[in-house]
Amino acid sequence: MGAPISLLxxxxxxxxxxxxxLLVAGMVAFTIRSPTFLSLGNISNFLAFxxxxxxxxxxxxxxxxxxxxxxxxxxxxxxAPIVMWTLYNAQIASLEIxxxxxxxxxxxxxxxxxxxxxxxxxxxxxxxxxxxxVVRGTALYITSGFPQRTWxxxxxxxxxxxxxxSVGRLRIHTxxxxxxxxxxxxxxxxxxxKAGNWIQASGGNPEAARAxxxxxxxxxxxxxxxxxxxxxxxxxxxSIRVSAANPNSGTQYELEVIAMVVIGGTALSGGRGTIxxxxxxxxxxxxxQNGIIMIGVPGLAYNIFxxxxxLIMMALHSWLERxxxxxx
Amino acid sequence: xxxxxxxxxxxPFGLLSEKGKAILKAIGLSLRILGIIAAFFAPxxxxxxxxxxxxxxxxxxxxxxxxxxxxxGAEQWAKDTGNDVRxxxxxGDVPSQQEAIRAAISAKARGIVTxxxxxxxxxxxxxxxxxxxxxxxxxxxEDKTSGRDAYVGGDNVAIGQRWAQYLVDHNFVKKxxxxxxxxxVPGATYQVLETQGIDTVxxxxxxxxxxxxxxxxxAEIITRMSNYLTANRxxxxxxxxxxxxxxxxxxxxxxxxxxxxxEIPVVGWGNSIDTAQEVLDGYVNAAMWxxxxxxxxxxxxxxxxxxxxxxxxxxxxxxxxxxxxxxxNYLKIMQGSGQK
Numbered sequence: 001m002g003a004p005i006s007l008l009x010x011x012x013x014x015x016x017x018x019x020x021x022l023l024v025a026g027m028v029a030f031t032i033r034s035p036t037f038l039s040l041g042n043i044s045n046f047l048a049f050x051x052x053x054x055x056x057x058x059x060x061x062x063x064x065x066x067x068x069x070x071x072x073x074x075x076x077x078x079x080a081p082i083v084m085w086t087l088y089n090a091q092i093a094s095l096e097i098x099x100x101x102x103x104x105x106x107x108x109x110x111x112x113x114x115x116x117x118x119x120x121x122x123x124x125x126x127x128x129x130x131x132x133x134v135v136r137g138t139a140l141y142i143t144s145g146f147p148q149r150t151w152x153x154x155x156x157x158x159x160x161x162x163x164x165x166s167v168g169r170l171r172i173h174t175x176x177x178x179x180x181x182x183x184x185x186x187x188x189x190x191x192x193x194k195a196g197n198w199i200q201a202s203g204g205n206p207e208a209a210r211a212x213x214x215x216x217x218x219x220x221x222x223x224x225x226x227x228x229x230x231x232x233x234x235x236x237x238x239s240i241r242v243s244a245a246n247p248n249s250g251t252q253y254e255l256e257v258i259a260m261v262v263i264g265g266t267a268l269s270g271g272r273g274t275i276x277x278x279x280x281x282x283x284x285x286x287x288x289q290n291g292i293i294m295i296g297v298p299g300l301a302y303n304i305f306x307x308x309x310x311l312i313m314m315a316l317h318s319w320l321e322r323x324x325x326x327x328x
Numbered sequence: 329x330x331x332x333x334x335x336x337x338x339x340p341f342g343l344l345s346e347k348g349k350a351i352l353k354a355i356g357l358s359l360r361i362l363g364i365i366a367a368f369f370a371p372x373x374x375x376x377x378x379x380x381x382x383x384x385x386x387x388x389x390x391x392x393x394x395x396x397x398x399x400x401g402a403e404q405w406a407k408d409t410g411n412d413v414r415x416x417x418x419x420g421d422v423p424s425q426q427e428a429i430r431a432a433i434s435a436k437a438r439g440i441v442t443x444x445x446x447x448x449x450x451x452x453x454x455x456x457x458x459x460x461x462x463x464x465x466x467x468x469x470e471d472k473t474s475g476r477d478a479y480v481g482g483d484n485v486a487i488g489q490r491w492a493q494y495l496v497d498h499n500f501v502k503k504x505x506x507x508x509x510x511x512x513v514p515g516a517t518y519q520v521l522e523t524q525g526i527d528t529v530x531x532x533x534x535x536x537x538x539x540x541x542x543x544x545x546x547a548e549i550i551t552r553m554s555n556y557l558t559a560n561r562x563x564x565x566x567x568x569x570x571x572x573x574x575x576x577x578x579x580x581x582x583x584x585x586x587x588x589x590x591e592i593p594v595v596g597w598g599n600s601i602d603t604a605q606e607v608l609d610g611y612v613n614a615a616m617w618x619x620x621x622x623x624x625x626x627x628x629x630x631x632x633x634x635x636x637x638x639x640x641x642x643x644x645x646x647x648x649x650x651x652x653x654x655x656x657n658y659l660k661i662m663q664g665s666g667q668k
Binding site for chain 1: 381384386390396399412414415416417419420421422423424427428430431432433434435436445446448449451452511513514515516517519520539541
């Protein structure tokens with residue numbers, strides 16, 4: 001009897017237990033209401049968009065654990081594909097070179113965010129809000145507001161990033177595999193390496209971390225760069241998959257991503273969070289958005305449901321966690 | 329009852345430690361949450377199961393008044409035919425709109441009516457819908473290469489051309505003049521196509537223009553437009569409102585900047601009560617009525633027709649440029665719709 005209880009004990013003690021229960025509850029509810037919710041076709045659909053927001057959420061998780069956050073992720077998501085496709089369509093660069101240039105620009109954007117936050121001590125809210133406007137404005141300016149053509153490319157890169165394959169009747173994009181790989185790598189870094197300790201220490205108690213020799217500023221700058229690169233990568237992936245590169249792509253994704261990360265158990269104040277929790281948070285919000293369309297919530301009521309679901313989930317999550325901590 | 333439930337959890341584990349009991353309680357609590365949510369949804373599990381389901385998926389914003397008229401048309405069609413029409417708005421977010429259309433395919437919709445966010449962006453999902461035997465009718469914003477069954481709506485290139493030609497024909501603009509073209513969201517398909525049409529008239533004549541972003545929030549639109557008009561009043565010879573929100577804001581912007589009605593000629597979209605009133609009051613010279621309710625109604629009818637095996641091998645074109653003499657008619661239609 002001891003072994004199963006010990007396993008249960010460990011399972012329930014995990015911070016991801018609450019979000020996991022909510023994920024299962026949501027799946028049960030939507031399946032009752034719409035039997036096709038768990039059909040292979042809809043699971044394929046559900047898994048197509050999930051990795052794109054999920055990749056941004058992975059970067060944001062580490063950044064938020066370090067005590068910062070980034071509001072410019074949505075605009076970088078829209079801007080990076082604009083850069084790549086503009087270079088490609090204007091025959092200035094191949095798609096592969098355009099991809100590398102777009103990622104390099106994301107590194108610069110992330111570095112600028114990190115440098116301004118850590119060196120000039122400006123709150124990340126203000127720095128990344130400014131960057132959001134600069135990046136979005138640049139995307140609009142260089143395109144004159146026009147979307148870029150994306151469907152003419154026939155490159156190995158598009159297959160590697162977001163090629164399609166089938167497992168039986170389940171259609172999968174390679175972006176899902178990349179998302180899983182990134183999640184495993186970042187989860188390992190966060191929990192098994194010195195860098196992970198530094199990230200948590202930077203958010204939990206930066207002064208104490210500094211006193212113990214942690215390079216707090218450097219850690220945060222690198223995390224801003226990681227977040228921007230993940231956003232750019234996700235945006236490029238999305239532009240190839242949906243055959244659209246619009247300068248307005250990714251609008252308000254930053255709020256959706258922060259909601260995913262917080263629902264997954266990462267503290268807004270920093271110092272605490274897990275990659276598994278974020279993956280569950282991503283699945284919860286995507287499931288909700290997919291599910292309410294499946295069950296036919298009226299279009300004008302869509303935001304009411306999404307907002308209410310986020311509030312209910314946060315309340316339930318907080319309640320479960322308090323009960324868990326109190327041991328009742 | 330509560331005691332009984334607790335006894336059920338604890339009875340087999342009477343010898344457990346306090347921590348073990350706490351874990352079981354947490355699991356019990358989780359099961360109760362699952363039960364509550366399942367019970368909440370259960371009574372409606374077979375809701376609409378016996379109705380044909382159609383999906384109406386808009387790339388527009390629910391805050392754009394013209395889309396409320398489109399929505400009314402869809403709701404009216406559902407009421408008249410007894411079918412279930414599931415609606416959603418996606419505010420230009422292509423991945424989210426594609427996901428909604430794929431959800432419709434998974435839900436085995438009888439037909440799908442949608443609008444195009446960006447050229448080429450729906451080609452794949454329309455192919456998927458066709459592979460599942462579901463017809464797709466595009467409304468409002470056309471994409472001829474998408475493989476759609478039919479299109480119901482205005483021809484935005486022709487509409488842009490008509491606006492520009494109207495300004496030229498009425499001698500409001502001439503060679504070397506400057507035209508201001510505010511739009512809610514630069515890059516949206518409607519703006520791209522309208523601008524292509526405008527180019528065909530203005531470019532050969534050497535008329536220049538600037539497109540400015542006004543956003544989707546009414547207060548921000550008025551502020552941005554007022555600021556631009558204040559800064560550039562001297563050089564603006566005419567205004568083309570590329571969207572309904574911007575054209576419907578002309579009176580408030582003119583009043584704020586102290587521009588008299590008619591002082592700067594204006595043409596643009598006329599699908600809102602505000603714009604129809606502006607045409608009546610002389611702030612806007614001519615406005616385009618897009619028949620939004622009729623567009624949705626006809627698009628859903630065509631989807632139903634195609635689902636029944638009658639090919640929708642033709643498009644339906646809508647749109648009328650109205651001036652002061654006809655504005656009252658359109659105002660009446662919109663006010664009537666608004667009162668429902």
